Amino acid sequence: MLTLTRERDVTIEVAGQKIHVGTTTERNSTEIVDLQERLATVEEIIESAENIKFDNKTTVPDQRDRIEDKIANGILWVDDFPENNIFLIRSLREEGLKIDFSSSTEDGFQKFVSGEYRMIISDLGRIEEGIDNPFAGRDLIEKVRRIDQSVPIVIFAGERGMKHADDLKTIGATDVTNSNVALIKSIRQALR
Structure with a gap:
């Protein structure tokens, strides 16, 4: 049985149980983002394990407590479809x-010039003024690097972005990833 409600939430019935797809998707997305954050935390702890001596008195601080000064000087996210990352953005x-x-x-460049940002996240390709620019993120890196060599810039893109990762890093990207976990780690590093 398939029912479409006024709110456009699809309801399906499986083994006599009604499942609201929209609600279930929302809940699952929230849980996935939480798991990604936890995985990023575990990876950071493992990477810094040589500096941590575990005993009965040592505790590892919660990564969320490490992000300080996060309200001021935030993140500039340049993407023509930010809704593709809505669950991650909401969590952040x-x-x-x-x-x-x-x-x-x-x-994005004008906002960067007129604001104070601790990090830039950009997709690689964008439609700008009706024209498909498959390397818009590269263009942004070049513009920003002319005036600021230190702000972290992460290209958050799909497989095509990963194919061009070396080139993008050569011109100034701090990281290139298609992984939410790697992006969360980059954000934490930038905001330390």
């Missing part, structure tokens, strides 16, 4: 992170 905002959005290279 719930942690108190300030995230400003831009949908184009030029607007």
Whole structure:
């Protein structure tokens, strides 16, 4: 049985149980983001294990407590489809992170110049002024690096971005990833 409600939430019945797909998707997405954050924390702990001596008195601080000064000087996220990352963005905002959005290279660059950001996240390709620019993220890196060599810039893109990772890092990307876990780790590092 398939029912479409007024709110566009699809309901399906499986083994006599009604499942609301929208609600279930929302809950699963929240749980996935939480797991990604926890995995990023575990990876950071493992990477720094040589500096940690475990005994009965040693505790590992919660990664969420390490993000300081996160309201001021937040993240500039340049992406023509930020809704593709809505669950991750919502989770970061719930942690108190300030995230400003831009949908184009030029607007993103102007926001960067006029604001104070501790990090830039950008997709690789964007449609700008009706034209497909498959390397808009590269263009943004080049513009930003002309005036700031230190702000972390992460290209958060799909498989095509990963194929160009070496080139993007050569011109100034701090990291190139298609992984939410790696992105969370990059954000934590940038905001330390």
